[in-house]
Amino acid sequence: MSDISQHYRDGRPQHGSPEDRGSADRYYGRNPIPHWYPQGTYKGEKITEDRMSDSEIAAYFCGYWKETDRKDWGYAYSDEGEVL
Numbered sequence: 001m002s003d004i005s006q007h008y009r010d011g012r013p014q015h016g017s018p019e020d021r022g023s024a025d026r027y028y029g030r031n032p033i034p035h036w037y038p039q040g041t042y043k044g045e046k047i048t049e050d051r052m053s054d055s056e057i058a059a060y061f062c063g064y065w066k067e068t069d070r071k072d073w074g075y076a077y078s079d080e081g082e083v084l
Contacts, residue, residue, distance in 0.1 A: 004055045007036075013063065016040040018056045022063030028071050029081060034060040 007017035014020065016037035024041070025032055034049040034057045049057060070077055076084040 004053075004059050007056075007059065013059075014040075016043065018052065018060040019063035022060040022065075023067040024063075026064045026067035026081065027069055029073070029077070029083070032061065032064045036060065 004018070007014055007019065013023070016039065018034065018036040021036050021041070022032065022034070024030075034052055036047050036052070036056065037043055038045065038047060047056075052060070070081065078084055
């Protein structure tokens with residue numbers, strides 16, 4: 001699947017889309033492992049990197065690297081998102 005426009009609504013990533021999942025992974029301090037959920041986050045089948053198109057993988061990493069907010073777990077983080 002190469003057309004990623006289906007993953008957006010009104011210019012924003014849909015819940016469960018590759019960009020949404022990348023953003024969530026970065027926010028929650030998880031390692032970047034591309035994936036997405038066609039029916040919404042944690043609903044239905046999880047699509048993993050081996051089944052994603054290059055543009056879907058790029059959208060995942062776009063969401064991951066654009067995310068500037070972090071979940072406050074009560075720890076200090078480096079600029080790279082590592083716990084200090």
